[in-house]
Amino acid sequence: MIILGIESTCDETSVGIVEDGVKVLSNVVASSASMHQKYGGVVPEIAARQQVKVIKSVLEESLSKFAIDSVDAFAIAYGPGLIGSLLVGVETAKTLSIVFNKPLIKVNHLVGHFYATLLLKNSGQILFPAIALVASGGHTDLLLINAHGDFRWIGGTLDDAAGESFDKVARIIGLKYPGGPEIEKLAGKFNGTKSDLKFPSSLMQKENFNFSFSGIKTSVLNYTLKNKGYDKTEVAFSFEESVVNVLVRKTIFAAKKFAVKSVLVGGGVSANHKFRSLILGESKKNNIHCFLPEKNLSGDNGAMIAAAAYFNKDFVDPLKLQSNPSLYF
Numbered sequence: 137m138i139i140l141g142i143e144s145t146c147d148e149t150s151v152g153i154v155e156d157g158v159k160v161l162s163n164v165v166a167s168s169a170s171m172h173q174k175y176g177g178v179v180p181e182i183a184a185r186q187q188v189k190v191i192k193s194v195l196e197e198s199l200s201k202f203a204i205d206s207v208d209a210f211a212i213a214y215g216p217g218l219i220g221s222l223l224v225g226v227e228t229a230k231t232l233s234i235v236f237n238k239p240l241i242k243v244n245h246l247v248g249h250f251y252a253t254l255l256l257k258n259s260g261q262i263l264f265p266a267i268a269l270v271a272s273g274g275h276t277d278l279l280l281i282n283a284h285g286d287f288r289w290i291g292g293t294l295d296d297a298a299g300e301s302f303d304k305v306a307r308i309i310g311l312k313y314p315g316g317p318e319i320e321k322l323a324g325k326f327n328g329t330k331s332d333l334k335f336p337s338s339l340m341q342k343e344n345f346n347f348s349f350s351g352i353k354t355s356v357l358n359y360t361l362k363n364k365g366y367d368k369t370e371v372a373f374s375f376e377e378s379v380v381n382v383l384v385r386k387t388i389f390a391a392k393k394f395a396v397k398s399v400l401v402g403g404g405v406s407a408n409h410k411f412r413s414l415i416l417g418e419s420k421k422n423n424i425h426c427f428l429p430e431k432n433l434s435g436d437n438g439a440m441i442a443a444a445a446y447f448n449k450d451f452v453d454p455l456k457l458q459s460n461p462s463l464y465f
């Protein structure tokens with residue numbers, strides 16, 4: 137079954153074509169991230185306008201090597217996200233479904249993120265139950281996955297999302313948006329393997345599945361205000377370490393608590409190198425098989441939406457589907 141998935145929840149416009157939920161035939165991603173840089177974060181109005189501007193060409197490019205006749209169904213990330221951006225993808229998907237008379241499948245964008253792991257070459261080794269961690273710009277959640285379509289939310293952030301904390305700290309130390317890759321780059325320039333500078337990994341010792349990232353951001357802000365000549369590379373290094381440590385610790389804690397066989401990770405933060413090596417190492421120590429998306433599929437893309445659609449098959453009447461900016465689990 138060939139599914140064409142559309143992603144337009146925030147500042148990426150993407151169309152991915154996936155066969156049987158596991159094989160990427162095409163994945164085109166356009167991003168308006170650079171247009172938001174001077175504002176230090178996504179400006180919803182600009183993001184929405186860009187979606188309108190590029191959706192047609194992204195769709196055409198993804199279909200340049202495939203006849204639309206070979207597509208069996210369309211899939212759409214209908215939330216959560218920015219309403220203006222969402223509307224563009226959702227209305228496009230509904231139109232395609234009606235015009236070409238093919239079924240439409242709705243996908244929760246957050247679920248889509250961890251389905252990016254199904255696109256790995258070794259995804260056949262993913263066994264349930266599994267723990268999924270979604271760490272993106274707007275969300276940080278842990279879920280227990282008993283089977284495809286059988287998800288239970290077990291915890292999440294009480295305030296800022298992990299990616300959001302990267303973006304906010306980047307702004308504090310004068311880096312551009314999106315902050316994650318910028319902080320990672322700068323942290324790599326730190327002249328040392330350890331720093332005495334410690335920012336709090338909130339809720340680290342708490343035996344629950346919740347996160348909190350706003351305290352660490354305030355702590356970085358206070359430090360930079362009190363220490364004028366601070367070393368930016370050290371702040372980036374220590375901040376990154378604190379966030380990564382708590383993400384990995386809570387995920388492994390959940391995996392052990394529910395005695396799962398696999399850990400699936402998704403969302404922009406899963407592109408982070410320090411995060412990837414720590415979670416792989418800790419999973420191995422605990423005999424858990426950890427699956428991380430290919431780096432180019434960590435962020436928002438249409439292929440992960442098509443993969444999630446294939447395994448969940450949440451069919452919907454195109455005339456009835458509406459965008460849902462605050463969709464959750």
Ligand code: KG4
Nearest residue numbers: 272273274299314316403404405408435436
């Ligand atoms: O999943 P995503 O592309 O979009 C949302 O659904 O939000 O995630 C974007 C977030 C941003 O906050 C960005 O700073 C963060 O992911 N991010 C990273 C890295 N690359 C992107 N965070 C840490 N390290 C990275 N390498």
Ligand code: ZN
Nearest residue numbers: 272403435436
């Ligand atoms: Zn996302």
